[in-house]
Amino acid sequence: MIVADKIFFQLILFLIVFLSLLFSTATPVYGQSSLYDPSNPNILTLDSTNFTTTIESQSNAFVVQFYKHWCPYCKRFAPAWRHLAEDIKAWKSVVKLAVINCADEENVATCRSAAIPFVPTIHFYPSYWNFSSGLLPIVVKKGTVDALRNNLTTLIAATSPKDPDLTLIEPLEHRISLTNESLGKKVFLIGEKNESKVGSEVILDLYNFKDQLTIRRANWQSPWLDQFELNETQLPILVTIPKRGFVPIAVQYNQSKNTRRAINDVILRSIQVTINASSSDFTTQASNNVRSGNFSYVNNNQLYIDDLYKCLQQILTNEILIYDTYSLEKINSLRNFTRTIERYFPFANSSERIFFAQLSTLLESHETALLTNVSAGVPVNDLVKQIDDLQNDYTLPKPDEWITCRGSSPIYRGYTCSLWLLWHTLTVIEHTTVSGPSTDHQVVFTMRQFITDFFSCEECRAHFINETANISNEINQSDHFSSIVWLWSIHNSVNRRIAGDPTEDPYFPKVQFPEPSRCMKCYHHGKFNENQVAKFLINRYKPSSWVQYQNPNS
Ligand SMILES: Cc1cc2nc3c(=O)[nH]c(=O)nc-3n(C[C@H](O)[C@H](O)[C@H](O)COP(=O)(O)OP(=O)(O)OC[C@H]3O[C@@H](n4cnc5c(N)ncnc54)[C@H](O)[C@@H]3O)c2cc1C
Incomplete structure (x- = not known):
C-alpha cells in the first residue's frame, strides 16, 4: 500500500513537471542569437549569403525586418511580427516576410548596404526588385499587426501589377466581360468605401484559389450595387454574380465575427473549402516573464572585465x-x-x-x-x-x-x-x-x-x-x-x-x-x-x- 502511494505520488509529480514544461509561457528562444525560429515556414531567416539572391527578381514582393537580437524594442516587436506572419501566411505568393539579424557580425555589411543604422527597421521590396536599379526600398512604419497588414495592403496595391487586382471595379466595366473572364469560377464583389482594406485583404487571403474564384472590390455607391440601396452601416457588403442573369445577389456573412475572416469563410464554403479556424488564428506568444528551468549565474556582485x-x-x-x-x-x-x-x-x-x-x-x-x-x-x-x-x-x-x-x-x-x-x-x-x-x-x-x-x-x-x-x-x-x-x-x-x-x-x-x-x-x-x-x-x-x-x- 505504501509502495502504491509512493508510485502514485511520483506519477503526480511527473505530471505536474511535464505539464508545467509543456505550457511554459516564457518568451521563445531560438539559439544564441535569434528572435525568430529559422524553421518557421512563414518567416524567412536571411543572412549575408542569401539576402540579395532571395529578394531579387522574384514575382512576389518581400517585407524584411532588420533587427538586432539584443535590442529591447526588437524583442518587444517580435510577437507582432510573428503574429503578422501567421495572419498573412496565405499571401506568400504575393508577399513574403523575412528577417535578418544585423547584430550578427556576418551580416553587418549587408545591413549597412541596405542603409540600416538603427533597428528595428522594416523595408518593403516590390516584386521583381533589382538591387542595382538605384531605387530605394520603401520603409514601412512599425505598428500593431492590423496597422502593419494595412500598410502592406496599400503597398501591394501601389506597387503590384494587376495580379492580384486590388483596384475598384470600373462602374462601366461590362458585366459580360467580368463573367466571361471568370468562366467556370465563382464571382464575388465586395462593396465598400474606397479607403476600406477589407476587400483587398480578402482578395489576398484567397489568392491561392484564383483558379476557382474571381473576387473584385466595388465602390459601395457604384451602379453594380444600386439595387441594394445601401447605407454605410451595411458595409462591407458581399455579393455574388450568378452565371446567368448577371444580377448580383447579396451573400450573408457572420456579422459578429471578424469581418475579413467571416467573408473568407463564406466564399471558401462556396467552393467547398473549409479552413481550420485555429490554424489561422493567432495564439499570443505570451511573454509573462516567469522564472523557468534552472539558471545558475555567476556571482552577481562580482564585475567581470x-x-x-x-x-x-x-x-x-x-x-x-x-x-x-x-x-x-x-x-x-x-x-x-x-x-x-x-x-x-x-x-x-x-x-x-x-x-x-x-x-x-x-x-x-x-x-x-x-x-x-x-x-x-x-x-x-x-x-x-x-x-x-x-x-x-x-x-x-x-x-x-x-x-x-x-x-x-x-x-x-x-x-x-x-x-x-x-x-x-x-x-x-x-x-x-x-x-x-x-x-x-x-x-x-x-x-x-x-x-x-x-x-x-x-x-x-x-x-x-x-x-x-x-x-x-x-x-x-x-x-x-x-x-x-x-x-x-x-x-x-x-x-x-x-x-x-x-x-x-x-x-x-x-x-x-x-x-x-x-x-x-x-x-x-x-x-x-x-x-x-x-x-x-x-x-x-x-x-x-x-x-x-x-x-x-x-
Ligand atoms: C543608454 C541606454 C538606453 C536604454 N534605453 C532603453 C529603453 O528606452 N527601453 C528599453 O527597454 N531598454 C533600454 N535600454 C536597455 C536596458 O536599460 C537594459 O540594459 C536591458 O533591459 C538589460 O537589463 P539588465 O537587467 O541587464 O540591467 P541593466 O539596466 O542593463 O544594468 C546593468 C547593470 O548595471 C547595474 N545598475 C543598474 N542600475 C544602475 C544604476 N542606476 N546605476 C549604476 N548601476 C546600475 C546593475 O548591476 C545591473 O545589473 C537602454 C540601454 C542603454 C545602455
Whole structure:
C-alpha cells in the first residue's frame, strides 16, 4: 500500500513537471542569437549569403525586418511580427516576410548596404526588385499587426501589377466581360468605401484559389450595387454574380465575427473549402516573464572585465560600422569615444591602451582631412581596414560569452547591460583620475554623443536623447560627483520606465539601484542619499573591482 502511494505520488509529480514544461509561457528562444525560429515556414531567416539572391527578381514582393537580437524594442516587436506572419501566411505568393539579424557580425555589411543604422527597421521590396536599379526600398512604419497588414495592403496595391487586382471595379466595366473572364469560377464583389482594406485583404487571403474564384472590390455607391440601396452601416457588403442573369445577389456573412475572416469563410464554403479556424488564428506568444528551468549565474556582485571587452568588440565590429561614409561630426564623435576609452578604460595590459591611442590618432588625421576639405567623408571600408590592421598589431581580448551580463536566456541582457557598465566605470575612473578642484565631466558628454550617433536601438536612443536633453544644465562642473550621480540617476529612470516589461529578465528584475541590500547607507528616511550613492558607485566601478573570469571548466 505504501509502495502504491509512493508510485502514485511520483506519477503526480511527473505530471505536474511535464505539464508545467509543456505550457511554459516564457518568451521563445531560438539559439544564441535569434528572435525568430529559422524553421518557421512563414518567416524567412536571411543572412549575408542569401539576402540579395532571395529578394531579387522574384514575382512576389518581400517585407524584411532588420533587427538586432539584443535590442529591447526588437524583442518587444517580435510577437507582432510573428503574429503578422501567421495572419498573412496565405499571401506568400504575393508577399513574403523575412528577417535578418544585423547584430550578427556576418551580416553587418549587408545591413549597412541596405542603409540600416538603427533597428528595428522594416523595408518593403516590390516584386521583381533589382538591387542595382538605384531605387530605394520603401520603409514601412512599425505598428500593431492590423496597422502593419494595412500598410502592406496599400503597398501591394501601389506597387503590384494587376495580379492580384486590388483596384475598384470600373462602374462601366461590362458585366459580360467580368463573367466571361471568370468562366467556370465563382464571382464575388465586395462593396465598400474606397479607403476600406477589407476587400483587398480578402482578395489576398484567397489568392491561392484564383483558379476557382474571381473576387473584385466595388465602390459601395457604384451602379453594380444600386439595387441594394445601401447605407454605410451595411458595409462591407458581399455579393455574388450568378452565371446567368448577371444580377448580383447579396451573400450573408457572420456579422459578429471578424469581418475579413467571416467573408473568407463564406466564399471558401462556396467552393467547398473549409479552413481550420485555429490554424489561422493567432495564439499570443505570451511573454509573462516567469522564472523557468534552472539558471545558475555567476556571482552577481562580482564585475567581470570580460564583459567590458566584449562590449568594446561589439562596438568596434558592429555598432560603429553602420554608416557607408563618415562625416566630420561622426568622426569627431568616434574620436572622442576612442580617446575616452584610451584614457579611462581599466585595461589589463598597456598594448590594449595603445590600440585605442593609435585609433584616436588615425581618426584625428581623418578629422584634419575633413576640416581642410581634402576628403568629403571617410568610407566605412577605410575604417574597417584600419581597425583590422590595428587589431593585428595590438590584439584585444574577444570573450565568447557574457559573464556579469549573462541573462537567464540568450535573449536577455548582454550588450545593453555591458554598455551601461562601461559608462558607469568610465565616469568613476574619470573622477578618480582627473585631480584638482573640479573635473570637466567630459565622459558623460562623450557618452551622449556616442549614444546619439552609434547606439543602434532606435527607440532606446531616442528616449535617451530626450531624457538627457538638459545635460548641460544638470552637470554641475564644480561638483566632483556630478557626472557619476547624473548617469546613475538617468539609468534609474530607465529602470523605472521599463520595470515589469516583457524584455526584463525574471532573474534580474529592474530595481532602483543600489537596493538597500547592496547599500544600506545609500538610503536616508527611505530616500537616496546621493553623496553615499556616489561613494558606493566609486567603490563598485573602480578599476580593481573588475576581475577576469576564470572558467571553472577549463
Ligand atoms: C543608454 C541606454 C538606453 C536604454 N534605453 C532603453 C529603453 O528606452 N527601453 C528599453 O527597454 N531598454 C533600454 N535600454 C536597455 C536596458 O536599460 C537594459 O540594459 C536591458 O533591459 C538589460 O537589463 P539588465 O537587467 O541587464 O540591467 P541593466 O539596466 O542593463 O544594468 C546593468 C547593470 O548595471 C547595474 N545598475 C543598474 N542600475 C544602475 C544604476 N542606476 N546605476 C549604476 N548601476 C546600475 C546593475 O548591476 C545591473 O545589473 C537602454 C540601454 C542603454 C545602455
